[in-house]
Amino acid sequence: MVALSGVQRFIEESRTTSDLRAGSRIIAELTAQAVSVCEASKAELVFPTSAREEVGMPNRVVALAPAGQGTALARKASERVRECWQDWLRRFLGRDEDTPGMPAVTWVVVPPREGGYPEQWREAQRRLVARKQVRDFAALEVRSAGLCQLSPRWPATRPPRQNLRPFERDTLSAANWVKRERGRHHSGIASTYGIASAPFRAAVLEQMGCPRVSTVVDDLREAVKEAGVGIPGRPLPGMAKPRGEAAQWLWRDGGQWVYPDSWSAESLARQLGKPTSGAEFTDFRDVVALGRMAAANLQKVMEEKFQVAPPASYLAVLAQDLDDMGSHLSRKTKKENLSRKRHAEISDQLRRVAEKQTSLLRDPAQLGVEVYAGGDDLLAFLPAATALAGARACKKAVTEVSADLPDASSALLFFHRRYPLRLALAASRAALAAAKSVPGKHALAVGYLRRSGTQETYVRKWVPDPSNPEMLVCDYLSDFTRSGMQTARLSPGLLRDLERDAPALFGLSPDTFAAELQRLIYRHTSAPTDHQRKEFALRAADRLRILGLSDGASPTKSEQTLIAAARVGVFLRQECR
Structure with a gap:
């Protein structure tokens, strides 16, 4: 049993959605390296069943190796993970760096036992818990360079590039620079602005044949270009790529600029490192005013002509966890005893749950996007308008794949598009803990976090009225x-x-x-x-x-x-x- 520790903390220590997704992909790909070592040997994989799983990759690998070969295999898998990480450091930073505790790989090996696989499994679980209590600290000597803004347990290091824009010049550790660069190159997702405004932009794209709409979108795009504030965005999977340059710009990059309050000359000047006074600032402020006017005009046209409400200021983060998954894996059922075959079936079920949830979130009706989907664990973002339906669909996906899987507890937290992402994720974790603390679990926590800091969380069993089991909490709230x-x-x-x-x-x-x-x-x-x-x-x-x-x-x-x-x-x- 080989596990990557500290996964949730590494993933959620992120400033942007792109950082968040990159952290998730890094963990999945490091786990895949350990899986590939097992595949290349004579070991039989239990969790997961393949290194080629695109979704549902866990952060733990379980395999059956020939007697006497487990220790060598576990060491080789652990070394492969660390080698892959060092390759990424050289690739994204252009140099070798020490990143103590990243990756944190722990492993245990259990030799054959009289009780067979069930006894080995229980002993491996016990040993892994004990192993994680033992911490080894490598000596690290660094000159005074400050601490990482996202992970203050690590020292900051110099940026990987010199041409960073002012708003990109964070003080980060080597591990977090890898995360940032990995997201920029490979695994970025739509920003909080892009997710929150998705239903509005989808409605605008449907009406691009209207001359008034297309003209205002052209004006908005031109203002972004003239002001020099364009930031490359990421489209949502549920929004089909439209035709036309202006429509494609709105689809990919326009998430932030449909909000008039995004057009603040002082704020944008500081982000871009421009002067905040003088003649140059006056010219910049005039261009920004045109952008603010175009955004307001777009909202006005859509509301008056097509009865489309302005873009929402809130989006939602959805967190889901299957209840008592560890107990489910360790107990025998009426049909069969605990066995490698049963565990392989559960692994396959979790993979199918992850695939189904990913597909549901990416549907045009939801306009959501997953950060990670591991079958028993899900983190995703949804626009405010589709969040309740998305939470319901992801919960139902579990039982639709298999009625034998445990029930899911979930948290749906609405937060402002400008609210610090790390704080929103922490509030989401607290909401999920509240849902799982309900007697019998199988609950949903729905909360909000206003930009002012005002918040509330409502927690209830998924079925609030036992006489009507088809109606879930989401249905009543909708x-x-x-x-x-x-x-x-x-x-x-x-x-x-x-x-x-x-x-x-x-x-x-x-x-x-x-x-x-x-x-x-x-x-x-x-x-x-x-x-x-x-x-x-x-x-x-x-x-x-x-x-x-x-x-x-x-x-x-x-x-x-x-x-x-x-x-x-x-x-x-x-x-x-």
Whole structure:
């Protein structure tokens, strides 16, 4: 058993989505090196079954080697991983560098036992846990160079290139420069701006035949070019490549520039290292003003002519983890005992889950993109408008591949496109931990993180109403998004009234509780007609009633659950478009 340690930390110590994806690909490719060593030997692979798996590559390799050959094979696999990493250092940095703790490869070998494979498996698990408790520290002598901004446990080193633009001149360690350069060359994905604005840009691309739309897109593109602020972007897999230069620019590079607030002359000048005063800045500010006007005009044309809402300021990060996967791998079933064959079947199931989830996320209906999909582990980004549907689809994918796999717990965190990515990922991890702390697990945490730092997390079992098992939490929450009853608006004043009246509400009979909840929502809803207002209030009250009632919980806990659900519902109504 060969494992790469510290994987999650290395991947999530990222400033951009491109860094994040590159970190994931680095770990997958390093693991593939260990797998290839096993394939080239007489070993029989258990996890994964091939080094050629494009998705679903774990960070752990399990193989059965001929008796007496395990130690040599594990050492060779470990050495191959380190050699590959050193090759990348030379390739991307142009020099050798010490990167203590990266890669962190640990391995254990268990000789034949009387109990056969099951006993070997349990002993390997025990030994690997023990081995990870033993830390070896290589001596590292460096001159004072500061610490890495992303991974302060490592010393910073000089950049790999001299021609970095001002906003690219971070203080990074050698390991993180490899991550940054790897993403720039091979594995970059759309930025947070590109993901958040994807539904809006997809709608614009559909209307490029309209002269007003194409003219404004041309103006926007020209302003980016004249201002010299163009940053090469990455298209989302779910957006088909359009025809025409302007359309292709919007498809690939336009994610940031459809937002008028991206056109701040002072901020852009600082990013590009331009003067922030004087005649040169005055000229630059005039060009930036044209870009801001073009972005505003594009939103105006789409809203007035095609009833398309402005681009959302929020996107969502989806994290998913199968519950008690370690126990699932170590226990026997009614059909068969713990065996190498069963483990190989589980490995294949996890691979198929990863492939299915990747395909679902990349569908034009979702416009999402995966960071990594390992079958039992998923991290992905989705636009705000499709995030609930994407979380639902990825959860269902597990049971559609195999009913024998454990249930999934998930976290869906909405965050502002300008919010620091590392903090959003940390909040997502905390939300997933909250979902997995629910008794019996199999839960979903839905939260938001506003740019101001205001946040809320609502946690509930995937099926909130046992009498209706087909309806998941996402289905109840989706009625609060703009896609459900688009014309109705829900005021945040609802939250103030609920916080004040919640203790009294839970002292009412069920029918009176539902009626009072409907009255409060109606009071804080606005719509073009009274019929639409009543219709939204009736539906939202029914959804909120179910979302707010915790099974077997104390009245105080139920009040907290109701208020958390309402806060998330109001947020979704305001920002999911």
